[in-house]
Amino acid sequence: MELNQLTIHELKEKLLSREITSVDIVESVFNRIDQVEGKVHAYISLLREDALRGAAGADQKIQEGAGGELCGIPVALKDILCTKGVKTTCGSRILQNFIPPYDATVVEALRRAGAVFVGKANMDEFAMGSSTETSYFGVTRNPWALDRIPGGSSGGSAAAVAADECIASLGSDTGGSIRQPAALCGVVGMKPTYGRVSRFGLIAFASSLDQIGPFTKDVEDCAIMMNVIAGYDPKDSTSVPQDVPDYRAFLNRDIAGWTVGIPREYFRDGMDPEVSAAVKKAIAVVEDQGARCIDISLPHTDYCVAVYYIVAPAEASSNLARYDGVKYGYRAENCRDLLDMYKKTRSEGFGAEVKRRIMLGTYALSSGYYDAYYKKASQVRARIKEDFAEAFKRCDVILTPTSPTPAFKIGEKTEDPLQMYLSDIFTISANLAGIPGISVPCGYSGRGLPVGVQFLAGHFEEGKLLQIAHNYERHAHIERRRPEL
Amino acid sequence: MEYEPVIGLEVHAQLLTKSKIFCGCSTEFGAMPNSHTCPVCLGLPGVLPVLNKKVVEYAMKMAMATHCRINEMSSFARKNYFYPDLPKGYQITQYALPLAEGGYVDVETEAGRKRIGLTRIHMEEDAGKLVHDEHLPSSYVDLNRTGVPLIEIVGEPDIRSAEEAAAYLRRLHEILVYLEICDGNMEEGSFRCDANVSLRPKGQEIFGIRTELKNMNSFRNVQRALDYEIKRQEYILESGGEVVQETRLWDDTQGVTLPMRSKEEAHDYRYFPDPDLVSIRVDETWIREVEGTIPELPLEKRERFIREYEIPPYDAGILTTSKALAEYYEDVVKVCGKPKIAANWVMGDLLRFVNEDRGDIRTCSISAVSLGDMINLIEEGTISGKMAKDLIQDMYETGKPPRAIIEEKGLVQITDEDALTGIIVDVIRANPTQLAQYRSGKDKLFGYFVGQVMKATQGKANPQLINELLKKKLDQA
Ligand SMILES: [Zn+2]
Numbered sequence: 001m002e003l004n005q006l007t008i009h010e011l012k013e014k015l016l017s018r019e020i021t022s023v024d025i026v027e028s029v030f031n032r033i034d035q036v037e038g039k040v041h042a043y044i045s046l047l048r049e050d051a052l053r054g055a056a057g058a059d060q061k062i063q064e065g066a067g068g069e070l071c072g073i074p075v076a077l078k079d080i081l082c083t084k085g086v087k088t089t090c091g092s093r094i095l096q097n098f099i100p101p102y103d104a105t106v107v108e109a110l111r112r113a114g115a116v117f118v119g120k121a122n123m124d125e126f127a128m129g130s131s132t133e134t135s136y137f138g139v140t141r142n143p144w145a146l147d148r149i150p151g152g153s154s155g156g157s158a159a160a161v162a163a164d165e166c167i168a169s170l171g172s173d174t175g176g177s178i179r180q181p182a183a184l185c186g187v188v189g190m191k192p193t194y195g196r197v198s199r200f201g202l203i204a205f206a207s208s209l210d211q212i213g214p215f216t217k218d219v220e221d222c223a224i225m226m227n228v229i230a231g232y233d234p235k236d237s238t239s240v241p242q243d244v245p246d247y248r249a250f251l252n253r254d255i256a257g258w259t260v261g262i263p264r265e266y267f268r269d270g271m272d273p274e275v276s277a278a279v280k281k282a283i284a285v286v287e288d289q290g291a292r293c294i295d296i297s298l299p300h301t302d303y304c305v306a307v308y309y310i311v312a313p314a315e316a317s318s319n320l321a322r323y324d325g326v327k328y329g330y331r332a333e334n335c336r337d338l339l340d341m342y343k344k345t346r347s348e349g350f351g352a353e354v355k356r357r358i359m360l361g362t363y364a365l366s367s368g369y370y371d372a373y374y375k376k377a378s379q380v381r382a383r384i385k386e387d388f389a390e391a392f393k394r395c396d397v398i399l400t401p402t403s404p405t406p407a408f409k410i411g412e413k414t415e416d417p418l419q420m421y422l423s424d425i426f427t428i429s430a431n432l433a434g435i436p437g438i439s440v441p442c443g444y445s446g447r448g449l450p451v452g453v454q455f456l457a458g459h460f461e462e463g464k465l466l467q468i469a470h471n472y473e474r475h476a477h478i479e480r481r482r483p484e485l
Numbered sequence: 486m487e488y489e490p491v492i493g494l495e496v497h498a499q500l501l502t503k504s505k506i507f508c509g510c511s512t513e514f515g516a517m518p519n520s521h522t523c524p525v526c527l528g529l530p531g532v533l534p535v536l537n538k539k540v541v542e543y544a545m546k547m548a549m550a551t552h553c554r555i556n557e558m559s560s561f562a563r564k565n566y567f568y569p570d571l572p573k574g575y576q577i578t579q580y581a582l583p584l585a586e587g588g589y590v591d592v593e594t595e596a597g598r599k600r601i602g603l604t605r606i607h608m609e610e611d612a613g614k615l616v617h618d619e620h621l622p623s624s625y626v627d628l629n630r631t632g633v634p635l636i637e638i639v640g641e642p643d644i645r646s647a648e649e650a651a652a653y654l655r656r657l658h659e660i661l662v663y664l665e666i667c668d669g670n671m672e673e674g675s676f677r678c679d680a681n682v683s684l685r686p687k688g689q690e691i692f693g694i695r696t697e698l699k700n701m702n703s704f705r706n707v708q709r710a711l712d713y714e715i716k717r718q719e720y721i722l723e724s725g726g727e728v729v730q731e732t733r734l735w736d737d738t739q740g741v742t743l744p745m746r747s748k749e750e751a752h753d754y755r756y757f758p759d760p761d762l763v764s765i766r767v768d769e770t771w772i773r774e775v776e777g778t779i780p781e782l783p784l785e786k787r788e789r790f791i792r793e794y795e796i797p798p799y800d801a802g803i804l805t806t807s808k809a810l811a812e813y814y815e816d817v818v819k820v821c822g823k824p825k826i827a828a829n830w831v832m833g834d835l836l837r838f839v840n841e842d843r844g845d846i847r848t849c850s851i852s853a854v855s856l857g858d859m860i861n862l863i864e865e866g867t868i869s870g871k872m873a874k875d876l877i878q879d880m881y882e883t884g885k886p887p888r889a890i891i892e893e894k895g896l897v898q899i900t901d902e903d904a905l906t907g908i909i910v911d912v913i914r915a916n917p918t919q920l921a922q923y924r925s926g927k928d929k930l931f932g933y934f935v936g937q938v939m940k941a942t943q944g945k946a947n948p949q950l951i952n953e954l955l956k957k958k959l960d961q962a
Contacts, residue, residue: 081531082531088530090530095530098530100524100529100530100531101524101529102524102529102532104531199533200531200532200533201532202531203530204530204531206760207760207761234535235533235535236533237533237534237535237536237763238533238760238761238762238763314757315757317565318563318565318755320574321565321567321573321574321575322528322530322573322574323530324567324569324574326569326572326626327527327572327626338569342567362755365565365755365757366753366755367753370755370757374757
């Protein structure tokens with residue numbers, strides 16, 4: 001095994017026993033990048049020199065017996081996270097040369113923990129998409145099948161972990177943007193509770209839904225990453241001042257006596273039979289471990305996509321108003337006047353999907369339509385939240401498929417936005433309700449494409465998710481394959 | 486037909502907090518362009534607002550001082566529009582759930598006292614400023630003011646004349662300054678006012694079509710603009726026309742209101758709750774805490790001055806125009822114990838000095854203690870009122886206490902009867918013609934002799950004593 005293929009906890013052991021150095025790991029990661037990045041295109045920018053320098057510093061710290069939780073571990077960051085002095089594009093032409101003068105709070109946290117940054121991962125433009133095809137910097141390919149999408153919007157972060165082009169990564173999840181690509185790329189991805197991880201420095205798509213979370217090679221690494229990034233941040237008014245438990249303490253525990261809710265609305269006709277079969281096997285595994293699976297109902301499930309596609313674009317239409325060519329970012333040339341500058345800059349700077357959502361959102365907030373759309377959607381959103389509150393009175397966690405299908409072909413859904421929007425059908429509800437969710441690999445399709453199972457829990461119950469996900473991972477005996485590249 | 490104007494005012498007041506409403510930048514006025522900015526108030530990608538608690542407290546003070554009900558829960562919304570002085574493309578303000586609602590202020594005009602209702606008071610952030618280059622087709626953006634906290638005070642359409650409007654504005658202004666939450670500077674824009682004006686036939690209940698007036702940057706301009714607009718609408722209605730609902734700008738140089746280009750006002754602000762901020766919760770404890778910091782307000786103070794010091798309402802009005810002046814006056818009274826005399830000196834000579842030099846009572850060279858002591862010197866008979874007039878001038882110029890100046894200049898009043906009688910005898914002797922005329926019945930010449938004695942004593946003689954002794958000597962045949 002090459003070092004770049006190992007997990008955080010495996011590498012930490014080797015680092016602490018002085019068997020290897022961080023420089024060894026970083027070199028191994030960049031060797032891999034040199035070999036496969038041309039095919040995968042997981043990154044918008046690479047930070048080779050910084051990473052090597054960082055690794056040398058980390059080795060020094062380890063020598064001194066210091067160093068944090070992630071000391072010397074190469075991590076990739078979705079290019080939606082602001083990095084001080086390092087170009088942060090959000091996958092858009094309008095920010096193609098934007099260099100933030102500050103770090104996102106999670107980036108600061110990773111730095112403090114000693115992580116080494118490999119690069120900025122590709123993504124759908126402003127996180128708007130489920131396939132990483134809307135990036136201004138080109139598509140990312142699924143390492144398991146290069147003619148297929150990696151999922152999105154955090155497709156680059158997922159593909160980088162799956163292709164061993166980093167050890168772990170961070171993404172952001174507004175409607176499934178971590179869990180869906182994790183499922184499609186065969187890695188672990190968690191969206192924490194809204195308010196658990198600071199959003200400061202995360203370029204906003206839909207502020208009431210966005211949440212940062214990790215991509216890792218296994219559940220234990222997910223717990224390690226969560227230990228580093230979770231916590232209250234006075235710079236984010238929506239982050240919650242609640243103590244962070246040691247997430248590793250939830251590993252290696254059993255789930256005997258747990259009740260697992262299986263929402264009937266998530267298992268309907270029309271689901272890909274291979275996905276359905278893999279998830280049913282997962283149900284059997286947790287039952288084997290002593291959990292009781294019960295049928296539950298989340299009655300407002302059918303409204304999730306509709307509500308999401310009002311709330312998210314509405315917030316986006318306002319969040320993206322700042323990209324006007326006045327202060328930073330792209331500005332169109334040869335403008336007649338102010339209005340012309342606004343129009344040209346935004347027409348040329350944004351891609352089609354972003355413009356579509358800005359228009360949707362602007363319409364939903366317009367006077368005369370606000371009550372029928374945004375207000376109504378907010379009311380239904382409250383019902384969806386209640387659905388989950390009711391459900392969690394009866395069960396510890398909920399189990400569902402992560403995505404209705406395995407990875408689809410590049411270009412397959414780009415002409416049909418509605419089909420594209422439906423690929424988040426199982427993940428959107430967690431964002432609307434603000435609850436945490438995790439996607440864990442649960443098998444492969446006949447074509448050898450990864451399939452994921454999703455666990456959902458109540459607010460701030462990430463520990464429970466890690467407990468059942470880790471338990472499942474240990475007992476499901478999913479064949480450990482690696483993508484051939 | 487007789488028309489009645491219906492006026493409602495919206496006032497924006499900049500709050501005097503040290504830092505901005507959603508970031509730590511300074512709110513200081515007049516700094517180098519863009520020097521008081523940070524990623525948050527510049528609207529850089531990924532940054533988030535954090536509410537400055539002081540802003541809520543200041544807004545609560547104004548709400549309490551104007552008898553508003555403070556909502557237990559209120560929230561912020563986004564008002565979306567594009568303009569280069571608005572870096573985020575939206576202004577954070579309060580919309581559906583304002584901090585406070587339903588208050589009033591009492592105003593006084595020549596027609597008497599009247600209560601004007603307040604619809605609401607809410608908090609919001611100010612925008613930046615554009616500086617246009619006259620020689621180039623370009624503009625500069627200064628974002629120092631971006632994020633400076635404002636409160637908007639929305640009044641009910643209870644106002645019926647330009648005079649009432651001005652009185653209402655003065656009352657709000659006075660309260661804001663008393664509370665020390667706004668400097669009230671209209672030219673610098675820390676106190677701004679927009680007006681909604683319509684006319685209706687007297688006796689009719691339904692409002693007419695209104696116009697919105699902007700760009701009035703002084704009390705005088707508000708009154709002028711309203712007077713003009715009322716006349717303009719009256720003329721339209723009289724001649725059978727219809728008022729167009731629009732925004733109009735006051736043009737100070739021409740003295741008219743002019744319509745704003747319709748393109749600039751065709752906004753749909755698409756208000757919605759700001760997802761980056763959580764609801765503001767104000768509990769009883771916080772209310773009581775803030776309540777404890779509210780000083781006596783101008784109207785209460787005025788009434789107390791009339792009651793306690795038995796001074797005329799006119800005097801009480803002037804002496805309470807600012808908190809500092811009222812404090813000064815009370816300190817003078819504390820030293821001398823003569824409220825009416827103290828009022829005369831403060832309103833007369835002292836305010837004249839301060840106003841002539843455009844000074845500030847708080848930094849005036851004559852301290853309240855000095856002025857009080859000067860009044861004591863008059864009361865004791867050490868100096869005459871006339872001497873005091875010169876003395877106060879010296880005190881103002883030198884900043885010295887009255888007793889020090891008196892000692893230096895030997896300004897003690899002559900109260901010794903024998904010495905004064907001697908001087909009077911000399912004066913009478915030196916003016917035989919006048920003496921003869923006086924004695925032949927020209928009583929008016931008595932004043933002439935008083936003047937001569939004053940001159941001879943360099944004003945140091947006690948006037949009462951002069952009168953007494955002079956009368957005696959002149960009448961001695
Ligand atoms: Zn600032």
